[in-house]
Amino acid sequence: MSALDTYFKISERGSSIGREVRGGVVTFFTMAYIVVLNPLIIGTQPDADGRFLGSDGSDPNLTAVAAGTALVAGVLTILMGVVANFPLALATGLGLNAFLAFSIATEMTWADAMGLVVIEGVLILILVLTGFRTAVFRAVPAQLKIAISVGIGLFIALIGFVDAGFATGSGAASPPVQLGRTGVLGGWPVVVFALGLVLTIALWVRQVKGAILISIVITTAVAIVIEAIGDLGASYADPNGWGLTVPRFPDTWTWPEFGTLGEFNLLGGFKEAGVVVALLFVFTLMLADFFDTMGTMTAIGAEASLLDDEGMPPNTQKILVVDSIAAAAGGMGGVSSNTSYIESASGVGEGARTGLASVVTGVLFLLTIFASPLVEMIPSEAAVPALVLVGFLMMQQVTGIDWTDLEIAIPAFLTIVLMPFTYSITVGIGAGFLSFVLIKVVVGKTAEVKPLMWIVAALFVVYFGIDPITELLT
Secondary structure (H helix, E strand, C coil): CHHHHHHHCCCCCCCCHHHHHHHHHHHHHHHCHHHHHHHHHHCCCCCCCCCCCCCCCCCCCHHHHHHHHHHHHHHHHHHHHHHHCCCCCEEECCCHHHHHHHHHCCCCCHHHHHHHHHHHHHHHHHHHHCCHHHHHHHHCCHHHHHHHHHHHHHHHHHHHHHHCCCEEECCCCCCCEEEECCCCCCCHHHHHHHHHHHHHHHHHHCCCCCHHHHHHHHHHHHHHHHHHHHCCCECCCCCCCECCCCCCCCCCCCCCCCCCCCCCCCCHHHHHHCHHHHHHHHHHHHHHHHHHHHHHHHHHHHHCCCCCCCCCCCCHHHHHHHHHHHHHHHHHCCCCCEEECCCHHHHHHCCCCCHHHHHHHHHHHHHHCCCHHHHCCCCHHHHCHHHHHHHHHHHHHHHHCCCCCHHHHHHHHHHHHHHHHHCCHHHHHHHHHHHHHHHHHHCCCHHHCCHHHHHHHHHHHHHHCHHHHHHHHC
């Protein structure tokens, strides 16, 4: 225990082994959904050749995708804990996986698309090792970093409400976001979410140790009883059904398959889609990965009170190295780019302050390979109340922004609101950076804009205009 404490600096950071373990477990439960969700996103979408991921035939092999997802997430999360000593977990990036499945893989085989992911990961790793990625991070004004954390807080709170079916998009109808799945609340799953949220808040304000984990366990037990009585089933379109996973004890246990491992062709995408299109795909992936992680690690570091005077978390370089390796590893594993997860904030809210929590989370991901039915017992409605609470905790940082200074207040505002409104961390960061540079130009204070901010702003102009640029060049 003494060696463990010394290596991970547990006492130095004001934590304990118990808190780290609880935090790691909570982080796992709040993001374990990716083991179920990733196969549904990338495993059921045929590539340009009509093949399904993880299958040699015409039928999807979701078991293989789930096993590969859990394996890569487990190994890289453990690596983050051991190397960077930071309470940050990694897994297949949501949004990125959909972009790969529905935009890139339709132009080439899945192996070709994964080859582009590997190239993107290697390029980001080079930017980290040369110091460019860290230098960009240092060039961002401190109050804009705070805005990134606050925006992510609102974003993950929205994720919690949406995943629980408490708030949903209503498509072309008005309003674009509505209460429940039909404009009103209905169904037992929403009741389970409400119970979990009330219980989480009650335990938290009473300062009960393990509040989030206790809430997840109790709420899951209630959900299992409700499902046993009502037989609701899982159907996101049905307001009375569970959103993703059905809370029931598994009937059978299956051995894992690893058909996705090594499913990548490094240069195939350039041949199938052309050099220009392939490069634009790589650029889009790289920019999203580049800034998502910067925002995520800042938010986690702020919530854990681990940032220095410049708003930098400890071992920033190591964090970014592991994250870059994760992107390439996801491609090599055939399960899409892996990236840092903001859901790690739920573990930090439970008390995690060191990489030991990440090791715990990673080990649980590896165990999930063999016990995926157990993970599927926990409905998202029972786990996501933790995200709403953490969203509140991160929102408290908003007082660190000077709202009377329009030159920083407007970029901060755009950063904060566009993350939840567009469901994208990268879009919020891009809008904040661009507006910051624009305002400094308008007021004649260009000298206050660091050189790298000019470069980043130019890159975001390309990022936001990627579709017309692609059409123009092709």
